[in-house]
Amino acid sequence: MLDHVTLRTHDLEGTRAFLEAxxxxxxxxxxxxxxPGYWLYAGDEPVVHLIPGGPGPVDRRGEAIDHVAFRLTGYEAFRQKLEGLGIAYSRMDLPELGERRLFVRTPAGILLELVFRDGAAPPQP
Known part of the structure; x- marks a missing residue:
């Protein structure tokens, strides 16, 4: 079980506000x-830690964590929320897993994957 993820960002306040919204x-x-930093909680658990990082671009070529994924519910409502907030996103549907995914970037460029099952069970092996 993953306990938490720590994200380094040069924009602590902007990243915190983005993730909360x-x-x-x-x-x-x-x-x-x-x-400085923040611990962001999902219920009673601090699942995202934010700490200062340098202002350089996110470089996905070297050894690094590529992205962080969150499992959510309410795909259509969430997609409408993204559009209402003016947040650019891309989509990926994986019917073989019974999943739909949305991808967004934080203000500092960290890739977030939002995974929705919305009651669809993945196919049995």
Whole structure:
């Protein structure tokens, strides 16, 4: 089980605001580290940690985490939310898995994958 993901960003405030507007995440308690940052909670769990990073572009050629995925519900409503917020996205449907996916980027360029099953069971092996 994945405990949390830590994202480095040169825009802590913008990334925090973006994630709060996009996902059901809220800032919460964080230890008194000697550097700024946020812990964003899904319910009672701090699942996304934000810490300062450099202003350079996201480089997907080297060794790095490529993207972070979140499982959500309500595909159509969420797609409409993205359009209402003016957030660009791309789509991928995987009927063999019973899934639909949306891809967005944070203001700093981190790729997020939003996975929806919406009650569709994946095919049996």
């Amino acid at each position: 996009l996902l059901p995440l809220r800032p919460g308690a964080r230890p008194d580290f000697p550097f």
